[in-house]
Amino acid sequence: MRAAWVWGAFAILLAVAAAPVFSTVMPPLFDYPNHLARMHLLAESGNDYYTVNWAPLPNLAEDLAVPAMARFMPLDLAAKLFLILIFAATAGGAVWLGRAAGGEWRFWPLAGFLLLYSRTFLWGFLNYLAGVGVAICGAALWLRLEGKPWLRAVASCCVAFACYICHIEAFAVYALIILGIEAVPALAELRARDPRALLRRTAVAVPQFVVPALLFFAFWTPVASGGASSYAHFWRKADLLFTVFDLYHRTFDVICFALFLLLLGALAWYRRLGLDRRIGVAAALVFAAYLLLPSQLLSGSGADHRLPEVIFLLLIAGSTPRFPNQAAAIWAGIAVTAMLLVRLGTVEAVWLRSGPIYTQDLAALDSLPKGAKVAVAFPPSAVDMVPIPETHLPTLAVARRDAFVTTLFAYPAQQPIAVKPPFAALAESVDPSDVWAVFVELDAAKRARLLPLMAQFDFVLFTARDFIRVPTDPCLVPLHTTSPRFQIFRFAYAACSAG
Numbered sequence: 001m002r003a004a005w006v007w008g009a010f011a012i013l014l015a016v017a018a019a020p021v022f023s024t025v026m027p028p029l030f031d032y033p034n035h036l037a038r039m040h041l042l043a044e045s046g047n048d049y050y051t052v053n054w055a056p057l058p059n060l061a062e063d064l065a066v067p068a069m070a071r072f073m074p075l076d077l078a079a080k081l082f083l084i085l086i087f088a089a090t091a092g093g094a095v096w097l098g099r100a101a102g103g104e105w106r107f108w109p110l111a112g113f114l115l116l117y118s119r120t121f122l123w124g125f126l127n128y129l130a131g132v133g134v135a136i137c138g139a140a141l142w143l144r145l146e147g148k149p150w151l152r153a154v155a156s157c158c159v160a161f162a163c164y165i166c167h168i169e170a171f172a173v174y175a176l177i178i179l180g181i182e183a184v185p186a187l188a189e190l191r192a193r194d195p196r197a198l199l200r201r202t203a204v205a206v207p208q209f210v211v212p213a214l215l216f217f218a219f220w221t222p223v224a225s226g227g228a229s230s231y232a233h234f235w236r237k238a239d240l241l242f243t244v245f246d247l248y249h250r251t252f253d254v255i256c257f258a259l260f261l262l263l264l265g266a267l268a269w270y271r272r273l274g275l276d277r278r279i280g281v282a283a284a285l286v287f288a289a290y291l292l293l294p295s296q297l298l299s300g301s302g303a304d305h306r307l308p309e310v311i312f313l314l315l316i317a318g319s320t321p322r323f324p325n326q327a328a329a330i331w332a333g334i335a336v337t338a339m340l341l342v343r344l345g346t347v348e349a350v351w352l353r354s355g356p357i358y359t360q361d362l363a364a365l366d367s368l369p370k371g372a373k374v375a376v377a378f379p380p381s382a383v384d385m386v387p388i389p390e391t392h393l394p395t396l397a398v399a400r401r402d403a404f405v406t407t408l409f410a411y412p413a414q415q416p417i418a419v420k421p422p423f424a425a426l427a428e429s430v431d432p433s434d435v436w437a438v439f440v441e442l443d444a445a446k447r448a449r450l451l452p453l454m455a456q457f458d459f460v461l462f463t464a465r466d467f468i469r470v471p472t473d474p475c476l477v478p479l480h481t482t483s484p485r486f487q488i489f490r491f492a493y494a495a496c497s498a499g
């Protein structure tokens with residue numbers, strides 16, 4: 001297969017996959033508005049409430065790339081292009097890894113495009129996904145440089161450092177992939193009692209992890225807040241494998257996932273699905289990590305949720321289907337392409353619906369005065385996946401109105417943004433669920449404690465996944481209440497009664 005044909009198909013599929021990103025006001029990814037607000041602060045070197053504190057944090061992919069691109073284009077465009085770079089690195093890495101493992105260019109790894117719009121992507125875990133793209137490309141480079149030890153050592157050091165800077169879990173994924181790739185030949189050398197060859201292999205592989213290890217132990221404090229680790233029910237592990245296909249229509253998504261597994265299963269059953277041993281071992285190691293990892297690990301959420309996409313990417317890149325004839329291969333390609341197009345169509349439909357909603361919400365934010373101090377209120381149920389999330393939209397007041405917003409991500413272990421004193425203590429003391437409990441659930445005890453702390457705020461912004469009904473309160477003067485899930489009130493502390 002000629003490389004030009006494969007990469008030509010890749011370019012077409014990438015353009016199609018990018019269409020939803022550019023067809024809406026703002027991609028409806030859960031954390032995306034929070035990231036966009038942070039990008040603005042980084043591009044502007046902070047404001048009256050936030051300062052930029054650069055450090056070698058293992059969570060900087062977007063933070064380094066988007067503000068740099070924003071020097072040459074609008075910030076919104078740079079943020080969207082970053083999403084396309086994630087797509088290109090992930091799907092392109094799978095194609096390249098397939099070539100490095102199988103020895104020839106093949107169309108089959110293009111099935112990785114099916115995994116781009118995953119639940120992990122909808123949550124907006126962008127730095128991690130960028131790191132996964134770097135890890136997959138790095139694994140392909142590692143294989144391609146086999147037999148060139150010095151070049152391999154230098155290149156892998158750059159890749160490992162890039163993975164670490166992108167995201168700590170992406171770095172762990174890369175380490176597991178390299179360990180899996182090297183395990184097969186290392187075991188062969190061990191059985192052959194060839195210690196020199198094993199030592200040479202180790203000497204080439206280990207240096208790439210030295211600098212990330214030093215950064216990890218010397219500079220990074222992994223607990224941003226809380227720091228507890230927790231496991232969900234183990235049966236959830238089977239369900240979470242489905243998240244690679246879980247978008248907006250559960251029945252349709254389950255059918256697509258079942259058909260994809262059926263194709264793989266049928267090929268395997270009839271012994272027509274070859275799998276590169278080294279990539280297979282790497283996938284097995286990532287799967288083992290998936291089974292062992294908790295859902296909440298230190299300050300990171302969804303630690304195990306993020307791995308199924310990597311497992312399937314490795315299986316796609318490392319496998320070689322052998323169809324009975326060319327016609328069967330063509331029909332399989334048509335079926336996979338049709339599935340991809342229909343799934344992208346469902347994404348496009350939802351994302352187009354988000355445009356008017358986000359336009360209205362952003363207009364409400366634009367009604368705030370410059371430099372406003374905004375307390376955010378939402379119930380715990382708001383931190384959940386919905387087709388058009390609005391939970392983090394309040395943070396865009398930071399970018400649009402130079403405001404102070406209590407829910408902006410500014411954790412020392414995760415972002416190069418810090419809240420200036422005394423606003424840092426204020427943000428920590430005014431939890432969104434507590435503000436919700438005071439004004440919506442009418443919790444008297446929390447009201448007595450919280451209202452004096454809120455005296456410094458100018459506005460309260462309510463958001464939820466369901467319809468908001470804020471009871472009449474002397475503290476709250478309606479400003480923008482036409483939206484059912486996004487409402488802004490002026491906070492009138494002087495009119496408040498502690499009772």
